[in-house]
Amino acid sequence: MKRVVTIAAALSLAASFSIAGNVVTAVKVKSLKHLKCGSKLIRKYAKFQKVVVYPQTTVHLNDKKANELNKDAKAKVVEVAAFTDGKNVAIVTRWPDKTKDVYKGYKSDIYPDGFAVQFASDASKPEKLPYIGMGSDGRPVAIYLRKAYGQGVYEPNGNGDVAHQVNEHNTNNFGKNLKKFKKEVKKLGVRPYQKAFVSEGFRSMTEIKDDSANYRTDMHYVKKYHKWGGMVVRPIKDAYAKPAKNEFAVAIAVWDGKELQRDGLKRLSSWIAVKLPGAKNKALEKVVSERVGGDVKKGKELAMTNCASCHRWKGAEMAPMYMAPDLSNIGGQATAAYIKESIVDPNAVVVPGYNRNSHPNFAWYTVDDKGHRTSAMPPFNYLKPQEINDLVAYMQTLKAEVEK
Amino acid sequence: MSKRQLAMVMDLNKCIGCQTCTVACKTQWTNRNGREYMYWNNVETYPGDGYPKKWMELGGGFDAAGDLQPGIIPNIEADYGVPWDYNYESLAEQNLLSDKPEPGFRPDQSPTWGPNWDEDQGDGNFPMDNYFFYLPRICNHCSNPGCLSACPRDAIFKREEDGVVLVDLDRCQGYRYCIAGCPYKKIYFNPKISKSEKCILCFPRIEQGLPPACAQSCVGRIRFVGFLDDEESQVYKLVHKYKVALPLRPDYGTQPNVYYVPPVDTPPKFDENGKIIEGSDRIPMEELEKLFGPAVHDAIKTIKAEREKRKKTGESELMDILIAYQHQDMFRLDHNYYVEVAKKKGMKPLPLVDERYVAGKHTKPSSISHFKVHA
Ligand code: SF4
Ligand code: SF4
Numbered sequence: 001m002k003r004v005v006t007i008a009a010a011l012s013l014a015a016s017f018s019i020a021g022n023v024v025t026a027v028k029v030k031s032l033k034h035l036k037c038g039s040k041l042i043r044k045y046a047k048f049q050k051v052v053v054y055p056q057t058t059v060h061l062n063d064k065k066a067n068e069l070n071k072d073a074k075a076k077v078v079e080v081a082a083f084t085d086g087k088n089v090a091i092v093t094r095w096p097d098k099t100k101d102v103y104k105g106y107k108s109d110i111y112p113d114g115f116a117v118q119f120a121s122d123a124s125k126p127e128k129l130p131y132i133g134m135g136s137d138g139r140p141v142a143i144y145l146r147k148a149y150g151q152g153v154y155e156p157n158g159n160g161d162v163a164h165q166v167n168e169h170n171t172n173n174f175g176k177n178l179k180k181f182k183k184e185v186k187k188l189g190v191r192p193y194q195k196a197f198v199s200e201g202f203r204s205m206t207e208i209k210d211d212s213a214n215y216r217t218d219m220h221y222v223k224k225y226h227k228w229g230g231m232v233v234r235p236i237k238d239a240y241a242k243p244a245k246n247e248f249a250v251a252i253a254v255w256d257g258k259e260l261q262r263d264g265l266k267r268l269s270s271w272i273a274v275k276l277p278g279a280k281n282k283a284l285e286k287v288v289s290e291r292v293g294g295d296v297k298k299g300k301e302l303a304m305t306n307c308a309s310c311h312r313w314k315g316a317e318m319a320p321m322y323m324a325p326d327l328s329n330i331g332g333q334a335t336a337a338y339i340k341e342s343i344v345d346p347n348a349v350v351v352p353g354y355n356r357n358s359h360p361n362f363a364w365y366t367v368d369d370k371g372h373r374t375s376a377m378p379p380f381n382y383l384k385p386q387e388i389n390d391l392v393a394y395m396q397t398l399k400a401e402v403e404k
Numbered sequence: 405m406s407k408r409q410l411a412m413v414m415d416l417n418k419c420i421g422c423q424t425c426t427v428a429c430k431t432q433w434t435n436r437n438g439r440e441y442m443y444w445n446n447v448e449t450y451p452g453d454g455y456p457k458k459w460m461e462l463g464g465g466f467d468a469a470g471d472l473q474p475g476i477i478p479n480i481e482a483d484y485g486v487p488w489d490y491n492y493e494s495l496a497e498q499n500l501l502s503d504k505p506e507p508g509f510r511p512d513q514s515p516t517w518g519p520n521w522d523e524d525q526g527d528g529n530f531p532m533d534n535y536f537f538y539l540p541r542i543c544n545h546c547s548n549p550g551c552l553s554a555c556p557r558d559a560i561f562k563r564e565e566d567g568v569v570l571v572d573l574d575r576c577q578g579y580r581y582c583i584a585g586c587p588y589k590k591i592y593f594n595p596k597i598s599k600s601e602k603c604i605l606c607f608p609r610i611e612q613g614l615p616p617a618c619a620q621s622c623v624g625r626i627r628f629v630g631f632l633d634d635e636e637s638q639v640y641k642l643v644h645k646y647k648v649a650l651p652l653r654p655d656y657g658t659q660p661n662v663y664y665v666p667p668v669d670t671p672p673k674f675d676e677n678g679k680i681i682e683g684s685d686r687i688p689m690e691e692l693e694k695l696f697g698p699a700v701h702d703a704i705k706t707i708k709a710e711r712e713k714r715k716k717t718g719e720s721e722l723m724d725i726l727i728a729y730q731h732q733d734m735f736r737l738d739h740n741y742y743v744e745v746a747k748k749k750g751m752k753p754l755p756l757v758d759e760r761y762v763a764g765k766h767t768k769p770s771s772i773s774h775f776k777v778h779a
Contacts, residue, residue, distance in 0.1 A: 062554050063584045064463055064474040108484075108580065108593040109477040165437050193598075195577075203558045207574070263556055263579040322471070357553035358472035358585075 022272045022288045024049045026082035032090050035083065037220040037229040042092055046081035053078050053095070053254055053267035054332030054399050056133070058325045058351065062358070065109075066260035073259065074403040075332060076267055078252060082274045089243075089276065090233040091117045093252050096403075097228050100221045101257025102150035103193060111262045112193075114147035114255040115219065115230040120271065121198075124244035126287035127337040133251055133268050135199040136349040137373070141251075142240035143205065144232040146217040147193040148257070164188055192217065198240055202351060213240060228254075236276070246279035249288065270333050290336040292393045294386070299394025302387055306380060310364075313398050322359040324377065325351050332399030339395045343388055346377035406567035408741075409547065410605060412619065413628040413642045413649040414540055415665040415726055421538035423447055425618035425627075426519065429542075432617045433604075438596030441484045443519045444603035445618045447540040451691065452522035454539075456483040456589050464550050465587030465656030472553050475584030480595070485517030528686065533673040535686035539695075540626070542618065543590040543603035544652070544660030545569045551602070554585025559600075565745045566631070567661060568605045576600050587656035611742045613758045615735040625728040630736040632661070634765045637736040638725045639663075646710075646722050648703045650696040665726065666692050666700050668707045731761065738764025 027045050035041060055073040078095035093115060103112040120130050121140045128139065135141035164185050173181040196213040199205035215234040222229065236243060252269045255261040273284045308316040313327040330339065341348050350365045350373040365373045383391070429445040448454040456462070456478040464475030478484060488511040526536025545562075549569050552560040559575035560582060562568070571582075571591070578598035582591050591602040606616035610629075614620065619627035630637030632644070642649040642665065649663035670686040692700045707722070714720035728734050739762040746753035756762065 059556075061556065061581055062464070062472055062474045063581060064476050067474060103598075104595075106486075106595050107480060108583070108595060109479045170436060203556065205557065207577075209574075263577075263581070355472075355553050355556065355558075357548070360470050 021049065022051060022270060023275065023285050024051075024080050024082050024272055025275045026084045026089060026277065028277050029083050029085055032083060032085045032088045032233050035090055035218075035231065035233060037092075037218040037231050038222075041083070042081070042229075042231075046083070046092055048079035048081045048092075048094070049272075050077050051080050051252060051269050051272055052076070052332060052399075052402055053252060053269045054329040056253075056264050056266050056268050056333075057328045059264055060321060060326070061264055063260065063265070066265055069259045070261070070265055073267070073400065075329075075400045076254070076403050078254065078269070080252060080269075080272060082276075084236065084276050087236060088233055089236050089248065089274070090231060091250055091252075091274065092229070092231045093117070093254075094227050094229045095254050096226060097221075097254075097256055097258075098226050099256075099258045100148070100223070100228075102148040104150050109260075111255065111257040111260055112148045112150075113221075113228060113257045114145065114193075114262075115228070116143055116145040116253040117230075117232040118143045118251045118253070119234075119241035120249035121241045122244065123247055123249040123284055126249070126284040127341070129249055129271050129287070129335060129338065131201060131349045131351060132270060132333050132338070133253060134202050134205065136201045136351075138200065139349075140198055140200045140240075142213070142234075143197040143199055144215055144217060144234065145195045145197065146219050146230060146232070147255075148219055148221070148228075149193045161188055192219075196240075201349075208240070212238075214238065243276060244284070245281045246276040247281060247284045248274040248276070249284060250274050268333055271335055287335055287337050292336045292389055292396060294389035294391070294393030296390070296394050296397055298387075299390035299392070302383070302391045303394050306383075306391075310377065314400075320362065322362040322364075324362075324364050327395065327398055329399050331396040334395075336392050336396060339392045340388060343383070343391060344379055344381040346375040346379055347373075350375045406547075406562050406564050408565065409567035409632045409661055410545070410610065411630065411632045411639050411643065411661045411663065412542070412605075412616070413639050413663045413665065415624075415626040415628075415728075416537055416539065416667045417665060417669070417726075418624040418626040418728075419447065419538040419540055420624050421447055421449065421520075421524075422623050423520070424621050424623050425540060428617040428621035429603075432606075434601075438594040439592070439601065440487045441480055442592040442594075442601065444590070444592075445540065445542045446519040447538050448520050449523050449525060449536050450539040450695075451527045451536065452520075452525060455485075455517075455519040455521070457517055457521075458483075459589040460587075460653070462589060463587070464554075464585045464589075465653075465658055466548070466550065466553075467657070470657065472550065472585055473587075475550075475554075475587070477580050477583045477593075478589060481516050483517060485515060485519075485521065486513065487518070488513050488515050531674060531678075532676075533684075533686050535670060537667045537687065539652075539664075540618075541588065541590065541652070542662060543569065543605070544588060544658065544662045545603075545605055547659035547661060548657065550585040550587055550656070550658045551582035551591045551600075554581040555579075556581060563607070565742070566607070566610075568607050569602070570604060570607075571600050571602060573597075573599050573601075587653065587658065588660075608754075610737055611739075612754050613737055613739050613756045613760075613762045615731075615737065615761055619735065620731070625731075625734065628725075628728075628734045631738060631764060634736060634738070636763075636765065638734055639736070641721070641725060646706055647699070648706050648722065650699050650703055652695060654697045654699075664696065665707070666696050666703055668704050732763070735761035736764050737761045738766050740764070740768070741766035 052075050054075045081092045083090040101113045119142045130136050130139035130141050194217040196208045197205045217232050219230045249271045253266050255266045271288045273288045310324040311327045312319045365375050434442040446455045462476045491510050528534035559572045576599040594601050615629050628638045630639035651660040673681045673684040710720045710722040714723045743753040
């Protein structure tokens with residue numbers, strides 16, 4: 001009997017390995033210049049790899065309606081592929097979304113669908129990858145964001161076109177001239193909603209506005225399959241991210257407008273290794289797909305006695321809210337190396353993922369004069385290596401169910 | 405906590421609901437480009453659903469333990485109301501001489517809601533005990549702002565020098581948690597630029613010697629402006645000395661810096677025979693308590709006592725303040741203070757454009773050497 005169980009467990013591990021292998025091989029093409037979502041090139045040559053994106057539950061944000069809608073959010077399977085032309089790299093992704101929600105420009109309480117691709121700025125030390133999605137102190141990420149828009153988004157603050165900041169009723173235009181004026185305004189507004197950011201942790205995310213980020217995005221909805229396709233093209237090497245030994249670490253985030261998602265309310269993958277032609281190293285690949293073979297049952301006991309008084313996760317809800325990051329999806333989003341690091345050295349990455357003013361009674365970190373954060377969590381480095389392994393193995397099981 | 409706090413007091417006994425303040429603010433700051441629906445200053449009829457609709461039921465603010473509460477983001481059409489316009493163009497085009505002229509002046513869309521939608525409706529049975537009063541509202545520039553606490557991007561900040569709460573439009577990415585977090589719903593989403601915007605307490609005016617537009621234009625002279633640490637300011641006297649000016653909904657825990665003198669005198673109720681019920685008050689005390697907390701009892705007592713004193717002795721500083729004889733006394737700005745702040749930051753101080761209201765504790769009379777109202 002015992003044997004059967006072990007085999008079954010091994011099988012299920014293998015199954016989850018293949019789905020969340022998180023390794024994508026870039027296909028070499030001549031040029032990416034004309035690559036668009038839905039291009040023939042993608043249909044014909046892309047090697048899509050299945051990747052799971054999990055709900056971001058680290059912190060609870062204060063939108064009542066959105067929280068109700070996202071309470072039992074499930075994980076989604078997305079597909080990721082990559083291309084390179086030797087100078088640029090393209091990350092292509094497809095994800096299911098039953099409703100097409102686009103930015104309409106006159107609503108306050110709805111949100112468009114969107115996606116983002118994050119590049120770890122430095123992937124040379126795979127055990128020390130940045131905090132997933134947002135980067136962390138000294139471990140920056142470059143983020144490319146794209147949102148679905150329905151009509152022109154006129155951003156007068158963006159391009160400083162003051163002359164057109166005037167309401168149509170405030171212009172001297174009349175009749176035909178007014179029509180012309182409106183057309184002009186509309187023309188200025190028709191542009192994709194895409195942005196690039198650098199980030200070293202929550203709340204540090206800063207938009208790159210000086211044209212130093214050379215990138216391009218595209219997004220389109222295929223009604224027949226109820227799927228979005230999205231694409232980010234950027235240089236293989238620039239000031240914000242470069243490959244290490246022909247490998248990138250990227251992560252995918254998708255937002256579902258129907259669930260009022262934006263910001264932290266999203267689904268996020270773990271780190272994915274993107275291998276450019278010539279990549280031979282296995283280190284990054286190993287880190288992003290590592291499944292720790294510990295004793296999950298023992299790990300659970302250890303977690304209940306050591307972690308559950310501050311952290312919450314599904315099935316362990318006794319800790320007060322906001323005391324510490326919620327671990328409900330940590331197994332889906334963090335690498336084993338990151339979980340291990342956080343257990344033995346909580347100060348290595350301190351997630352300032354919530355506003356200390358919102359819940360002043362729960363300072364999960366302190367900040368010194370220089371802005372350096374110290375975690376309120378003590379290091380659990382006195383645990384035996386095997387215990388840490390068991391703990392990590394259990395943490396890796398903490399993740400939302402995948403949507404069918 | 406900011407070093408100093410600029411504050412405003414509004415005397416509800418004198419607001420006549422003329423909306424002059426609303427217009428002054430609107431034409432100055434929010435008349436275009438996605439701000440059309442915004443009213444940084446609005447005057448609503450209380451009791452009523454207000455603006456946005458039922459704002460007091462939309463959550464946000466803090467609970468007794470100090471934790472930020474989840475809130476609801478209002479809908480532009482249903483809760484704020486899309487501002488409508490009129491068909492001026494077709495009016496010009498139509499042939500008024502024809503036999504059947506089109507009905508002329510029509511709104512370009514069916515109005516759904518708007519600021520002061522329930523104007524003068526009030527509550528109670530006419531004529532026995534009906535009542536209402538006007539409640540002008542701006543951002544409270546809270547000491548513990550719900551909007552700031554809710555922002556996951558650190559895009560909202562409270563100015564060190566005067567506690568004005570502002571949105572950094574470079575950092576704001578339009579997540580809108582601030583709107584859910586503000587229990588007064590005094591921060592707005594600009595759908596055209598996808599960023600949040602809010603009342604700035606007219607800081608560019610204040611810095612140059614002009615009171616906020618709503619305050620300066622107020623016909624009822626209900627608004628006092630000054631720094632809370634300036635004991636000579638009438639704001640200080642109303643809030644701290646006499647304690648007759650109270651924050652709105654203090655139970656939301658944001659520590660607002662806009663204070664209200666509660667309505668004190670309301671007509672008595674009538675009985676079935678149309679006779680006055682002696683000692684009765686039309687505005688139920690519970691309503692005032694809901695709005696201003698238990699301190700409202702003492703505030704009203706103080707005002708009534710001071711009024712008696714005035715009747716008997718002819719003297720009462722509080723009554724003199726509330727009568728609001730002169731703008732010069734009601735507004736106490738501090739130009740010199742801002743000049744010092746600017747210098748410290750290595751910025752060029754802005755010139756004074758009007759010296760009439762500049763008398764704050766950092767500004768010695770001698771430091772103003774010129775008086776120029778721009779042509
Ligand atoms: S009133 Fe609202 S918007 Fe203004 S500071 Fe307070 S919480 Fe922020
Ligand atoms: S201008 Fe003054 S009196 Fe008129 S509505 Fe505004 S606050 Fe009230």
